Amino acid sequence: PKRKTVEKHGRDLRDIIGQQQGKRALEIAAAGNHNLLFLGPPGTGKTMLASRLCDLLPEMSDEEAMETASVASLTQSEINEHNWKSRPFRSPHHSSSMAALVGGGSVPRPGEISLAHNGLLFLDEMPELDRKVLDSLREPLESGEIIISRAQGKTRFPARFQLVGALNPSPTGYYEGNQARTNPQAILRYLGRLSGPLLDRFD
Template sequence: MTVNLAPADLPKEGGRFDLPIALGILVASDQLPTSKIAQHEFIGELALSGELRSVKGVLPATLAADSVERCLVVPHHNGDQAALVGKGAHKSAQTLLEVCADMCGQAQLGLYRTEHHQADVSVLRDLQDIIGQQQGKRALEIAAAGNHNLLFLGPPGTGKTMLASRLRDLLPEMSDDEAMETASVASLTQQEINQYNWKQRPFRSPHHSSSMAALVGGGSVPRPGEISLAHNGLLFLDEMPEFERKVLDSLREPLESGEIIISRVAGKTRFPARFQLVGALNPSPTGYYEGNQARANPQIILRYLNRLSGPLLDRFDMSLEIPLLPKGMLAEGGDRGETTQVVKQRVKQARQLMLSRNHKSNALLGSREIEKYCPLRREDAEFLETALHRLGLSIRAYHRIIKVARTIADLEGNEQIEKKHLSEALGYRAMDRLLKQLTAQAV
């Protein structure tokens, strides 16, 4: 017996073809009628006992079945996923015999009708959990409002990771289309999806030892990497200089295009990769830049920081130093600032203003859109050009500063970008100032 899985040049793997192959054999041997099967699509792995086992990739399979208006039959344990994104009525079965009985009209499989589960997006991490670091919290607010890439710089134990983990809770939940797209990508690498928090934006934090294939995707049969699993959400890279430079540089193109293309002999695979990047690093190999703990000269520190290429650093709209807390602040409790809910409300209002004007986030504005939506008064433009010349920044950095200033103005509900907005945006260029200072000291 020969089973033809066409097209032949498309790689096949896993057991998801078991159920359709078994049904095809039964039809070919006249044990099942063809009329009803022709109206269905099937996916599932078969155990030797005839039990259907869950498989990966049910969400994109459901969307594909909807596009051709066919009913999809899935293993029982994948039924919730089919209901999550399916527009029509889809069926689930526990065994091959149940599927055969349904196809013969002897019994009916259970229907998983359209049932969009309510998102249970609860705030688990509050900004008030962090003592002090008000400027860092302000940077999170701006980054959340404008979808800006953010880089934290500071010694160990200052709260860089804690701050980064709070950013997701400031972002609005995903729309239905965003959630479906993100869940479809995730279903290619995992068999179960959290159906109650499926609208919460993903937060991925790969280890610095991750390979290029793990980060951007790859394999003989291409699989999505961390950047695609972070689609419509956040990618947090802690200890960035510890990543291989070529791995970090592989992020440059997806950060601009919002997708990654993996080329293999058999063809090209395209995965979505529109994510917000948050990075964190120590200012030197020892973790400190100044003081008795630094123990490194400017040349060594500069060599360490240069593991991050200039073009990659240009992709960060904001970079901010997170300093050690003043002595005694932890014991006293310090200033905990506003709650996440209060800040999130301001972010929501700013995003509504931004989307009504741009129809996209400020971070995604192109050069012509910047001219249209971010006009500067002459004196403000001259102020910015002087600051750029002093810091030695690129044209890309110039545009990013203006976009951050646009977001700051939106948070105030101000249509015109003013000098104070530009000044604050320039304050989030800590990496540029540090590299300039180290370069001068190393000469």
């Protein structure tokens, strides 16, 4: 029988000039399902590299695609009918609330981590997110689900995702030079917004 060719939409690593270490990190993360953290000043390609990871991952199985579509249907999120097995890529803003990221509401609805189920969650400028919001990621990263408790009972949503984070090396965004006029204490406070237990989830 003739094998069906599945066209992959999106971009890959061939159009990225340089960035050999970053591209190698993406390949390792894709092969081993590792969480990944990019550290570097603005304009060094952190977001561009993160956006390529989904295209390195295998397409979802029928079961995974059905799970992902079921979660999306709860929030009226658009489903890509032409490439419905493509893994989701979610990139919430750093001002996102706890409910927006992990889910919530009087009638619980899934948040970004569940919309990224079987796909990729990209958090840019991670230290800018609220510390409690960041720490709320620890449980789903460990268990692959999120439990939302209300007086009426508990609701479980799937949340098995690959996490890619990005951050600047200092509040000003730079390591050194005229733009990096930040004292060491401020840099430590900035980087310290990421807790040790959360950093342990990155490989």
